[in-house]
Amino acid sequence: MEQNFIYQLVGNNVVGWAISAAIIIGFITVYALAAILAELKISAWMQRRVGPWRNTYHGIGQPLIEVIKLLQKEDTTPDRADKILYNLAPFIVFMGTLMAFAVLPFGKIFIPSDINLGLFYCFAVSAFGIVGIILGGWASHNKYSMLGAMRAAAQMVSYEIPISICLLSIAVMTNSLNMSVIVNVQNGWFWNWNIFGGSGGIETLILIPFTLALFVIYFIASLAETNRTPFDLPEGESEIVAGYGTEYSGMKYAMFYLAEYANMFVVSALVTIMFLGGWNSPFGGFLNYDWLQPFWFIGKAMSIIVLQIIIRWTLPRLRVDQLMHTTWKVLVPFGLICFFAVALYSMFW
Secondary structure, eight states: OOOOHHHHHHOSSHHHHHHHHHHHHHHHHHHHHHHHHHHHHHHHHHTTSOOSOSSSGGGTTHHHHHHHHHHHSOOOOOTTSOHHHHHHHHHHHHHHHHHHGGGOOOBTTBOSOOOTTHHHHHHHHTHHHHHHHHHHHHHTTOHHHHHHHHHHHHHHHHHHHHHHHHHHHHHHHHTOOOHHHHHHHTOSBGGGSGGGTOSSOGGGGGGHHHHHHHHHHHHHHHHHHTTOTTSOGGGOHHHHTTGGGTTOOHHHHHHHHHHHHHHHHHHHHHHHHHHSOTTOOTBTTTTOOGGGHHHHHHHHHHHHHHHHHHHHTTSOOOOHHHHHHHIIIIIHHHHHHHHHHHHHHHHHO
16 A cells, blocks of 8 residues: 555654644645635636635635634524534534544545555545534524425435446455555556546447446536535525525534535546546656646646536526435446446456
């Protein structure tokens, strides 16, 4: 297994783990501010308006100003709420996302925890987010919050099935659940990436339609998993006020959305690892130095996030029946077909 520079400096001990955790938390904080600014600027550009402009230079500091505003807001708790679970829910949601960052391989120099079951672990800890949302909606003692939590539970559990099919397909292709191994298998030029059939011989051309379909299936399911438009029914403002977050205010309200933006990076990072070569340069060995690998990894993930933002400001929200139809009658059948095709290829070649 790869050893990152933190372990090389201080060893595989509590100090090394603490430094790795501090780096991850610092990265999430900076990334969330950048993602919020990108959301504001891209939506303004698409709607032909200026967007944030007055506060700081060209509005760059707007996300930080909004965080400071949320810190100053009153932290309220409804009288009839289950106070313990109500206050615990935002932390559970964020904890699940934070735990997923532990196995993301940013590059050979920084793999916080290079475990052999990294892909399975990342999929498993994402369930914490569902638990936190259900707790927050139920503990708020609000009918809109409860309805939003029920929608979130049905949506996230349903869309985890096509996501798991895609993860299993890539695990079968690469013969590993270790994320760094999956990335190393895609080493070389961009046509060696899993989205283009992997790094095998000429026979991998027959896999390209199936791997492209798996990429599309995972991307659509990831939008639903992160409650992004057109799958933002759990927090549909025009229907249920703000869903599971209706009764929350201040930093507890902000933690739900910090977890949402952090989860956007996690699913985008998984797309990068499984389909887009991970930390590898698209140009083979050119510009594939160890110190540049985190920039390739983050750049690819941020490109997927920008695509998610563009889709949010382009498509309308689906109805609940359309949401369920999409997963059970479209994504799951096509995902199974692709999985069997990949499995047959792996058996014969």
